[in-house]
Structure formats: C-alpha cells, structure tokens
Amino acid sequence: MLARLHRIAEWLAALLLAVIFVAFIAQIVMRYVFNWPVGWTTELSLIAWLWLVLWGAAFVLRDDEEIRLDMLTRAVGRGPRRAIGIVAALSVIVLFAMSLPASWSYVTFMKVEKSSYMNIRMDVLYSIYLLFVVAVIARNLRTLAHLLRGDAPAKPEASIAPPAP
Structure with a gap:
C-alpha cells in the first residue's frame, strides 16, 4: 500500500515538473513568437515549483x-x-x-x-x-x-x- 502511494506521489511530482516545462515553453512562444507577454505562465510555474519542492520533500524523497x-x-x-x-x-x-x-x-x-x-x-x-x-x-x-x-x-x-x- 505504501509503495503504491509513493508511486502516486512520484507521478504527481512528475506532473508538476511537466506543468513547469509547458508553462515555460508557452511563455517563450507567447513572448517571442506572438510578441504577447503573459503573466499567467510565470505564476503557474512558481505555483508548480512551490508544490513540487514541498510535495517532493514530504512524500517522494526517501x-x-x-x-x-x-x-x-x-x-x-x-x-x-x-x-x-x-x-x-x-x-x-x-x-x-x-x-x-x-x-x-x-x-x-x-x-x-x-x-x-x-x-x-x-x-x-x-x-x-x-x-x-x-x-x-x-x-x-x-x-x-x-x-x-x-x-x-x-x-x-x-x-x-x-x-x-
């Protein structure tokens, strides 16, 4: 049971990392391709990073x-x-x-x-x-x-x- 919960925690950490990556790429595309800087991508990256660090330290790290x-x-x-x-x-x-x-x-x-x-x-x-x-x-x-x-x-x-x- 604990191994399964640990695996779920790892998947959530990976998902948060993917969210950061996608938001980062979206920020680059919006700013440099469309010349339309948006703030939500930075905010999303910061929120995901905060959750990733604390979630990982609490539930993923052995x-x-x-x-x-x-x-x-x-x-x-x-x-x-x-x-x-x-x-x-x-x-x-x-x-x-x-x-x-x-x-x-x-x-x-x-x-x-x-x-x-x-x-x-x-x-x-x-x-x-x-x-x-x-x-x-x-x-x-x-x-x-x-x-x-x-x-x-x-x-x-x-x-x-x-x-x-």
Whole structure:
C-alpha cells in the first residue's frame, strides 16, 4: 500500500515538473513568437515549483536520499549515532509541531488574498506547506520509533569529493 502511494506521489511530482516545462515553453512562444507577454505562465510555474519542492520533500524523497550533515555521526559508533538520531528526531518533531498552529493560522488567513493572474486563493496555494509540516512530523515520529526500539542508523557512506585542482 505504501509503495503504491509513493508511486502516486512520484507521478504527481512528475506532473508538476511537466506543468513547469509547458508553462515555460508557452511563455517563450507567447513572448517571442506572438510578441504577447503573459503573466499567467510565470505564476503557474512558481505555483508548480512551490508544490513540487514541498510535495517532493514530504512524500517522494526517501530518508536515505535526504541531504544531511553527517560529519559528527560518521565519526562516532553505533550507540552515540543512535543518541544523536533520537535528539535530532525529537528536535524536528518539537520544532515543527510548535510551528504548526502559527502556520495553520497564517495559511487560513491567506484566504482573503488571491493570486494576481490565475485568481487562485492563496490559502489553497500555500496549503501544501501544512501537508509538508505534517509529513515531516510523521516521518520523524517513525524514525524516532525505530531509534527507540534500538535500531541504530547505519553509518553514513563517505561522499566522494571531486579532486582538488
């Protein structure tokens, strides 16, 4: 079931990327072929980009694909790596949970505003941020549960740096 939902999330991300591409091409054609610059293409691209980034970070990216600063966790053993993971997961959960009421308030307040060209309510446009926050909290709760059960995170692989000039 989760694999199917992940696949749907990937398809939606791909669709958003296609929307950005089509809007970009439409902007070029309208401006340089017909000499008729339009603003809705830029607005559509920005909206799709916002949704793509937050949707992708919330539902498409797997834990092992995230960019992490792992200099400290790479230098310590299994126990300390587990403790660092617990502190990190708790920190993310607490901070995002603390921000959720204010985020909800702001997003729902934005129902009074509409986008310039497409006339879409801003609360609808920014609602993806609330989904993102809830997804981040849920992912870190899952990570915390694994860590509390005793599953230590794997030692991060060394990244390959380009050779110095």
